[in-house]
Amino acid sequence: MAKKTALITGILGQDGPYLARLLLDKGYRVYGLIRRYSNPNFSNTDYLGVTSGIEFVTGDITDEKSLMSIIKLITPDEVYNLAAQSFVGVSWEQPKTTTEVNSLGVLYLLHAIRSAAPGARLFQASTGDLFGNNSVGGIQNETVPFKPRSPYAVTKLYSYWMTVNFRESYGMFCANGILFNHESPIRGQEFVTRKISTGAAKIKLGLAAELILGNIDTRRDWGFAGDYVEAMWLMLQHERPDDYVIATGEVHSIREFLDTAFKRLGIDDWGGYVRYDSKFSRPTEVYTLLGSPEKAKKVLGWSPKLTFEAIVHMMVDADIARLSGC
Structure with missing residues (x-):
């Protein structure tokens, strides 16, 4: 064939x-x-x-x-x-x-x-x-x-x-x-999730002192x-x-992404590292995206496998490895 x-x-x-x-x-x-x-x-x-x-x-x-x-x-x-x-x-x-x-x-x-x-x-x-x-x-x-x-x-x-x-x-x-x-470890550096995983890794390794973001209260289905x-x-x-x-049918805020990423690196309080800059705000904002995968599950038999926490950990671990030259 x-x-x-x-x-x-x-x-x-x-x-x-x-x-x-x-x-x-x-x-x-x-x-x-x-x-x-x-x-x-x-x-x-x-x-x-x-x-x-x-x-x-x-x-x-x-x-x-x-x-x-x-x-x-x-x-x-x-x-x-x-x-x-x-x-x-x-x-x-x-x-x-x-x-x-x-x-x-x-x-x-x-x-x-x-x-x-x-x-x-x-x-x-x-x-x-x-x-x-x-x-x-x-x-x-x-x-x-x-x-x-x-x-x-x-x-x-x-x-x-x-x-x-x-x-x-x-x-x-x-x-x-x-x-x-x-998301994934090869997500573009311009996306907020990868900015966080890379930024957190740099801070952990002493390669950066801060991470600059926009609104961290928007919520996404990742x-x-x-x-x-x-x-x-x-x-x-x-x-x-x-x-x-x-979609996964679960929603998390950027703030939760930060919590999960920094805790993976043993940093419980990230507040002193993250700074807001209005240049990353958008003229119009989408506050929450939460999708229902029910049709895909029913018709295609598809369902997501990796959890939110597992995705964040994978991304942070990969950026630590990259930046450490491992």
């Missing part, structure tokens, strides 16, 4: 390497889309030991012609679109770039798949930020109306509905994963990236395409 072929965009980010490892373990031939860099950064794929197993192809999510050529060349069975300008804070500073990547890039990819590999199955990475502060009883599930509160979330709303539109208009197998916050890529794969194995919230 021939190997299944998968194309992953955003392969060098956080989720791409975890997904590549999952697919390689399942016997897939894995292609990873990267832009033509003079010196591409493979640190995340190296960290998970998958760089040598991925066949890298050069292109750009914002260049429909290059996407068409790649899809024609490899005729994938499955496409996982993880490419995005995914940092919410930057989206106010760079709304045009965020729109080109997160919205138009998805449209171009849908067109390319429809034209060159109409039988391919597409996973589109969406976000819990679509809901903004809307919830029903404090919970956000697939029936809660969307109300995005950042340029990032608005661009993701476009790509969500365009994915649904192509599914309904052309009968394509397109699934949206409404992914709530998910899962593990390695668990969430399994949900992506399961969506494309199901007999019918659909849209699913992927």
Whole structure:
């Protein structure tokens, strides 16, 4: 039986390497889309030991012609679109770039798949930020109306509905994963969770005296990236395409993340190390994101495995090891 072929965009980010490892373990031939860099950064794929197993192809999510050529060349069975300008804070500073990547890039990819590999199955990475502060009883599930509160979330709303539109208009197998916050030791340094794990490690090792953050009372539903890529794969194995919230169903504040991270390092009182700076505040804030994974559990048989505490400990331990040269 021939190997299944998968194309992953955003392969060098956080989720791409975890997904590549999952697919390689399942016997897939894995292609990873990267832009033509003079010196591409493979640190995340190296960290998970998958760089040598991925066949890298050069292109750009914002260049429909290059996407068409790649899809024609490899005729994938499955496409996982993880490419995005995914940092919410930057989206106010760079709304045009965020729109080109997160919205138009998805449209171009849908067109390319429809034209060159109409039988391919597409996973589109969406976000819990679509809901903004809307919830029903404090919970956000697939029936809660969307109300995005950042340029990032608005661009993701476009790509969500365009994915649904192509599914309904052309009968394509397109699934949206409404992914709530998910973390790992290879999370980008610009994200608050990684700022905390790295900052706490630096303070413990005497490499820094303080950690500067914005609002630490916002609350998020945090899962593990390695668990969430399994949900992506399961969506494309199901007999019918659909849209699913992927979350843990538990909520924690940034303050709790700080408590857990510093206590892992034997520091019970972190108050003297953490300083607030208004430059990290956003024009509009999403105060609480808490997703319900019930549909994914019932239909896909998926559930998160790692606990909040285990995720924080994993991240802190990895940053201590990195900074110690271990």
